[in-house]
Amino acid sequence: MYPTDPVANLAALIACPSVTPQEAGSLTVLEQQLATLSFEVERPIFSEDGTPDVENLLARYGSAGPHLAFAGHTDVVPPGDLQDWRHPPFAAVVENGRLFGRGAVDMKGGIACFVAAVARLHQRNALPQGQISLLITGDEEGPSVNGTEKLLAYALAQGQQYDACLVGEPTNPDALGDMMKIGRRGSLSGVLTLTGRLGHVAYPHLASNPLRAVAAVLQALQQEPLDNGTPDFQPSNLEVTGIDTGNPAVNVIPARVKLAFNIRFNDVWNVASLKGEVQRRVSEALASSSISGDIAQNLEWRERAGEVFLTRDESLVQSLAGAIEQVTGRHPQLSTSGGTSDARFIKNYCPVVEFGLVGQTMHMANEYVALSDLETLTAIYETFITGWFATHA
Known part of the structure; x- marks a missing residue:
């Protein structure tokens, strides 16, 4: 029996408590669904020191012709306090036209709909000539080290190349059809450590308080805009996310203070040029500070920086936008807003766009999806698949 019902597909996936990086049976469920559609499935496990091993899924239908990929993740964030849920988070309860469960919209729902779309085409003998692949990871909600990036490299090593990719992340703010993503801002995180000299507050001349330089540094980092935005992107933005001395005593001048920050940046910058700009601002601020000679700085870049990108493949963009409008x-608004996604890895291999469910309840207690939205998204994906292959016949 073909997995043509997105509600049943999703309920089976939600029932697997795949809190990142646990597979918890979710990939097994997906493999079983795809097996009925003649997909060849692999489940490689990737490892790296200091991170948990992650199981992934690579599935392909067809062996020649235009190649369309669908990417997503079956891992979910923890449900939090179970008392905040009206139904158990992995019970997949349907109530008043809604399916409740962790991962309903982020993003097991998108996977369930894509599988249903392919199954409906298969059932009607209407699958286009060509190749369809699914790249599904288990660590998108985690460190994103042993997932999509390595899965793409693994597929390439086997000779698989993609002409386009659709990521099924929830992209709509209010209703299906509101928004699709054609790019993403870059992300750069850092920690600036200013080091002075520990001392007693009653004898400040014997110490050097790094907090006295913080105001100048904060002003330099945040007062002047990084840019004014571009036609495709909103202005770049730096947010200080933490200031910490690690000093619990009120009568001790701290030896050091750490400022953590994150920048979401547009295509005015790349990672290298933005690092240079931040360093310039910090150094100039310290040089102008009255105690700069007693303060040492260390700027450490954290996490994995993501470069900004914009998809310019009109065939892909218009195929998806046309399918959304038709259904x-x-x-849809062609947007580059929001956070990062695994599209930042995929764009190095092929053009990529993103479209999925309404994201209002993602990561929240009582995450849910409307049953009608599952049916609509399945129809959009079905129309998109047919339309994209028609332009590549």
Whole structure:
């Protein structure tokens, strides 16, 4: 029996408590669904020191012709306090036209709909000539080290190359058809450590308080805009996310203070040029500080920086936008807003766009999806698959 019902597909996936990086049976469920559709499935496990091993899924239908990929993740964030849920988070309860469960919209729902779309085409003998692949990871909600990036390299090593990719992340703010993503801002995180000299507050002349330089540094980092935005992106933005001395005593001048920050940046910058700009601002601020000679600085870049990107493949963009408009009657906003996604890895291999469910309840208690949205998204994916292959015949 073909997995043509997105509600049943999703319920089976939600029932697997795949809190990142646990597979918890979710990939097994997906493999079983795809097996009925003649997909060849592999489940490579990737490892790296200091991170948990992660199981992934690579599935392919067809062996020649245009190649369309669908990417996503079956791992979910923890449900939090179970008392905040009206139904158990992995019970997949349907109530009043809604399916409740962790991962319902982020993003097991997108996977369930794509599988249903392919199954409906298969059932009607209407699958286009060509190749369809699924790249599904188990660590998108985690460190994103042993997932999509390594899965793409693994597929390439086997000779698989993709002409385009659709990521099924929830992209719509209010209703299906509102928004699709055609790019993402870059992300750069850092920690600036200013080191002075520990001392007693009653004898400040014997110490050097690094907090006295913080105001100048904060002003330099945040007062002047990084840019004014571009036609495709909003202005770049730096947010200080933490200031910490590690000093619990009120009568001790701290030896050091750490400032953590994150920058979401547009295509005015790349990672290298932005690092240079931040360093310039910090150094100039310290040089102008009255106690700069007694303060040492160390700028450490954290996490894995993500470069900004914009998809310029009009065939891909218009195929998806056209499918959305045909099914919903809405012309989607072509957006580059929001956070990062695994599209930042995929764009190095092929053009990539993102479209999925409404994201209002993602990561929240009582995460849910409307059953009608599952049906609509399945229809959009089905129309998109047919339309994209028609332009590549």
